[in-house]
Amino acid sequence: MLTILGFVMIATFLVLIMMKKMSPLAALVLIPALFCVLVGQGAHLGDYVIKGIGDLAPTAAMLMFAIIYFGVMIDVGLFDPVVRGILRFCKADPVRVVVGTALLAAIVSLDGDGSTTFMITVSALYPLYKRLKMSLVVMTGVAATANGVMNTLPWGGPTARAATALKLDAGDIFVPMIPALAVGLVAVFALAYVLGRRERKRLGVLTLGGVATVTGAVEEKETEQVLVGAGAGAQGGAPAAARPATGGSAAPGSDGSGGSVQDLDLQGLDPRRPTLRPRLYWFNAALTVALLTLLILQTLPIPVLFLLGAALALTVNFPHMKDQKARIAAHAENVLNVSGMVFAAAVFTGVLTGTGMVEHMARWLVSNIPDALGPHMGLVTGVLSIPLTYFMSNDGFYFGIVPILAEAGAAHGVAPIEIARASLVGQALHMSSPLVPAVYVLVGMAKVEFGDHTRFTVKWAALTSLVVLGASLLFGIV
Secondary structure (H helix, E strand, O other): OHHHHHHHHHHHHHHHHHHHOOHHHHHHHHHHHEEEEEEEEHHHHHHHOOOOHHHHHHHHHHHHHHHHHHHHHOOOHHHHHHHHHHHHOOOOOOHHHHHHHHHHHHHHHHHOHHHHHHHHHHHHHHHHHHHHOOOOHHHHHHHHHHHHHHOOOOOOOOOHHHHHHOOOOOOHHOOOOOOOOHHHHHHHHHHHHHHHHHOOOHHEOOEEEEEEOOOOOOOOOOHHOOOOOOOOOOOOOOOHHHHHOOOOOOOOHHHHHOOHHHHHHHHHHOOOOOOOOHHHHHHHHHHHHHHHHHHHHHHHHHHHHHHHHHHHHHHHHHHHHHHHHHHHHHOOHHHHHHHHHHHHHHHHHHHHHHHHHHHHHHHHHHHHOHHHHHHHHHHHHHHHHHHHHHHHOHHHHHHHHHHHHHHHHHOOOOOOHHHHHHOOOOOOOOOOOHHHHOHHHHHHHHHHOOOHHHHHHHHHHHHHHHHHHHHHHOOOOO
């Protein structure tokens, strides 16, 4: 019964948010609360929720102060040269813009933190997507999938969890997986190219100066918005010739690639905003590099690093109390939205784990693996990792499920190291899971509905995971 109710609860949640019948925050709270009562454990709901909140509180703290830190860095102009460089590279070509999204997300993902990756990527590219009226779900989908592949770095989390759960060395797990992960990253760039071509077909090749140059843009129906229209900057699928790329000419002093704040709906490229601190540019750059270095080295807990970094950034860049309050207030909406989602997700994970639904679902899946597949438990683990890491937290999967799969594999002569490597396959999809706090940073800053992001991204991320699994089999890694 718990197995069935667990699957029904997850399906109900996904259907309601993708059909936009409930907001993600409300669905994350009310649906598990209802199912907790249905399984006869309503009296323990408070305990489950408090346990879930306790588990996710450090993540919520990290996200709160990370948003403030990177928000301040955006305000003072640290990323403005990056934005201008991307504008010069992309040249208003949708293909270059989408490929550039994948490239930027992959590079920033080297720090091992999804929230940081999404904040930097969206901050740099959101103005460009808005000006070119490109689909914002393309940006969130490509960024999440690229980050998912890179999330397998030893300091990213999943690899360390797999190593800990099976008492293996993280390097022995990760290094042999590099060729397969490289193929997965190539698949992400190929996906970005294809999606960019579709955006080019929908919009044409545009110019940032305000005149659109059409190169084969054709009239498309609203049904195409399942692919590119949801969350788009434009209101429909009109051909590029019907609208300019900007609301006017480039702003003075912006190298021909900037625009007004009103055009961009974001101050990221406004060269005259009062929060700029050009004299402190190298201090802010050094502070950010030092912060990311300490994050990778895990010198201090991540929440503590971002707390200290945010406090230092505010104090140095805005020494007056009034200015500090203004900067915190400017980013309060993002902080509230993301932290609210994290604590709402704590209700979902708390009920799913506390009632035993996760354990029953996992054991049901493992028990239904045919004996004939025993010698191929590496393949089985790779396939199962795709849905299980989407519906479960990484902790639940790696510490609860992977040891069971490793035990089953050992009975058929499959080494635990193969199980550990195969368990990394599903990370491309995992980063878009409703149980991953960082995804709410991504959709929140990009102003995309979570249901739109899910509907668009899941199929592409799952395909990328299958590519990684196929490459792992081809190279004999799994």
